[in-house]
Amino acid sequence: MLLRSKKGMVLYYIILIGFLFAIIYYFLSAHYVKPANQPGFAGEMQLKFLEEASKVQGKRYYFEQVAKESAHETARNISYLGGFRNLNLDCGIVGSISFWNNETNYCWPEYKKNFLISFDNNFLEEISETGINYDYFVKEKTLVGAADDVLLEDFNYGGRLLGQLAWRPSFSVEIDYNLDEYEDLFAYARELIVGCSEEGEGCIDRKLGEFNAESDLKWQKGDCTGTFDDVGDGRRVFCVKGKKLRVFDGEEYVEKQVEYQFGLNFAGEKEALT
Secondary structure (H helix, E strand, O other), X not given: OHHHHHHHHHHXXXXXXXXXXXXXXXXXXXXXXXXXXXXXXXXXXXXHHHHHHHXXXXXXXXXXXXXXXXXXXXXXXXXXXXXXXXOOOOOOEEOOEEEOEOOOOEOOOOHHHHHHHHHHHHHXXXXXXXXXXXXXXXXXXXXXXXXXXXXXXXXXXXXXXXXXXXXXXXXXXXOOOOOOHHHHXXXXXXXXXXXXXXXXXXXXXXXXXXXXXXXXXXXXEXXXXXXXXXXXXXXXXXXXXXXXXXXXXXXXXXXEEEEEEEEEEOOOOHHHHO
C-alpha cells in the first residue's frame, strides 16, 4: 500500500509539472513569439484587440451617460406638466396646467408610463444612428434599458478585416431623481383637498406650511411662473419645487430644478374625494 501511494504521488507531480510547462509555453507563444504571417512586433495583434475592446467600453459608458442625462431632462419635462405627457382634459385645465381632481374624482397621472414613453423619445433621438430599440424598467432611482439587438465593431489588423466585436448596449444607471416622489405628492394633494375643501384660505396656508416643514418638496400657491393662482370656482393652481438635476442645455451642463405644476379643485364633494 505504501509503495502504491508513493507511485501515485510521483505520477501526480509529473502531471502537475507538465501542466505548468504547458501554461508557460502558451503564455510565451501568445505574447512573445511572433508568427511568421503576423505583421508588426510580437504581441501587437493582442494589443490591438485590447485597444478595440477598450473603445467598446468607452461607448458603453457614453450610452450610460446619455441615458442618465435624458432621464433628468425627461423628469423635468413631465413634472412641469404635472406628471402628464400632454394636457389632460379629464379633470380640466387652465392654460398649460392640468388638474388632478374634479368635483367627484381624481385624475392622477400615470407618471411611470409617461416618464418611460417620454424618456424613450429623448434617448433614442440622441442615439438614433444605432437603430437599436429598448425595453425599459424604472424603480425609484434605478433605470434599466434592455437593448433588442447588438452593435458590431469591425476588428481590422494588418490591413485586413479579421472579425467583428459584437456588444449589446444595454444599461442600468442610478439617476439623481426618485420617480416615486409622485406618490408623496399625491398623498399631500389628497390631504390638502379633503382637509381644506370646506375651509378658508387659512387652511391651505397652514397645510402648505406643514408640508414644507416635513418634506424636501416645497409647495407654493400659484404656478411656477407666478401667472396663475386662484382661477375661480374653487380651483387653485400649485407649484412644488423639488431637487436640482444636472442637464445639458445645448452648450454646457447646468443644474435645473424639478418643478411640479398642477391644479386642485376645492369645490368638490368631500365624501367622494376622501
